[in-house]
Amino acid sequence: MAVVVVTDSAASLPAGPVAELGIEVVPLHVLVDDRALREGVDTCEIDYTSATVSTSAASPGELREVYERALERSGGDGVVAVHISRQLSATWEAGRQAIHDLGASEHVHLVDSLSAGLGTGLPVLAAARRAAAGAPLDGVYDTAVTAANRGRAFIVVNRTEQLRRGGRLSTAAAFFGTELVTKPILRIADGRLELHEKARTRSKAFAKLVAAAVDAAGADGAAIAVQHLAAPEAAATLAGQLENLVPGLREVISAEFGPTLAVHLGPGAVGVVVVPGGCG
Structure with missing residues (x-):
C-alpha cells in the first residue's frame, strides 16, 4: 500500500489532484443563520458580506473518522495529516485530539501547514506526490513540513x-x-x-x-x-x-x-x- 495524506477543505485543492493522489479531505463548516454547512459537501448561496455568516473547525470526531479510514486505506503504512494553521483555526488542535483518542500517534503524523488555502494545499500536494512515489511515513511527513516551512x-x-x-x-x-x-x-x-x-x-x-x-x-x-x-x-x-x-x-x-x-x-x-x- 502507501502512506495516505489527509487535509481539510480550507486547503482549496482542485478535485483533479485530490482524486488522482488519493487525498482525503475533511470538510470545515460555514455557519449560515442556524445551519452548519460542510464545505465542499453541502450547497447553499452564501452572502460573504453578511455579519451573520461565520465558520467553524472540523471536530475531533470528524477528523478521527477520516484518519481511521485513511489508516485502513494505507494498509498500515500510515497517515500524514496536513491542516490549516493552528493560529487561524482550531482544526489542528482537533486533529491532535483525534490522534490521541485513536492512540495512533505512531501511525498518524500531524503537520501544521503554517498557512491557509493553497498555502496548505501545496504542502499537501508535495506530501501526496512523495507518498505516491513510495516514500515511507517519515519521508512523507518531512516533505510536508519542509514545504510548509518554505511556503x-x-x-x-x-x-x-x-x-x-x-x-x-x-x-x-x-x-x-x-x-x-x-x-x-x-x-x-x-x-x-x-x-x-x-x-x-x-x-x-x-x-x-x-x-x-x-x-x-x-x-x-x-x-x-x-x-x-x-x-x-x-x-x-x-x-x-x-x-x-x-x-x-x-x-x-x-x-x-x-x-x-x-x-x-x-x-x-x-x-x-x-x-x-x-x-x-
Whole structure:
C-alpha cells in the first residue's frame, strides 16, 4: 500500500489532484443563520458580506473518522495529516485530539501547514506526490513540513470588514488604528495573518503582490498558486505576470478560495502562494 495524506477543505485543492493522489479531505463548516454547512459537501448561496455568516473547525470526531479510514486505506503504512494553521483555526488542535483518542500517534503524523488555502494545499500536494512515489511515513511527513516551512503566502483584500469581524489579523489594532488603507496587502507569517504593505489603489496593491511573490520565489524555481474570490480576471492576469517573472517556474495552480476562507477575506480577494524549490 502507501502512506495516505489527509487535509481539510480550507486547503482549496482542485478535485483533479485530490482524486488522482488519493487525498482525503475533511470538510470545515460555514455557519449560515442556524445551519452548519460542510464545505465542499453541502450547497447553499452564501452572502460573504453578511455579519451573520461565520465558520467553524472540523471536530475531533470528524477528523478521527477520516484518519481511521485513511489508516485502513494505507494498509498500515500510515497517515500524514496536513491542516490549516493552528493560529487561524482550531482544526489542528482537533486533529491532535483525534490522534490521541485513536492512540495512533505512531501511525498518524500531524503537520501544521503554517498557512491557509493553497498555502496548505501545496504542502499537501508535495506530501501526496512523495507518498505516491513510495516514500515511507517519515519521508512523507518531512516533505510536508519542509514545504510548509518554505511556503510564503500574500493576499490582497478588496474590503476590510470581514477581517475586522473575524479577528484573524494579528496586527489588527495597529492596522485599523492607522490612516485609511483601502487595499491592504497581507501575508501569512509563522501561521499568522499580518499586514505586509499598504496601497492606495488596487493596481498598486497587485504590483506589490507580484513583487513580493517574485522576491519570495528566488532564482532556483518555485511552485506558484493563485487564488481568488469573484476576481477571475485579476487572478489570471497575476498568474500570467508570475509565469513571465519567476525564473525556472515549476508549476502554477489556480483555484477559488473556498467558503470558509471567503467568509473572512470577502469578494475581490486575490492571493498568491510561493513554495521555492517546488512541490516535487
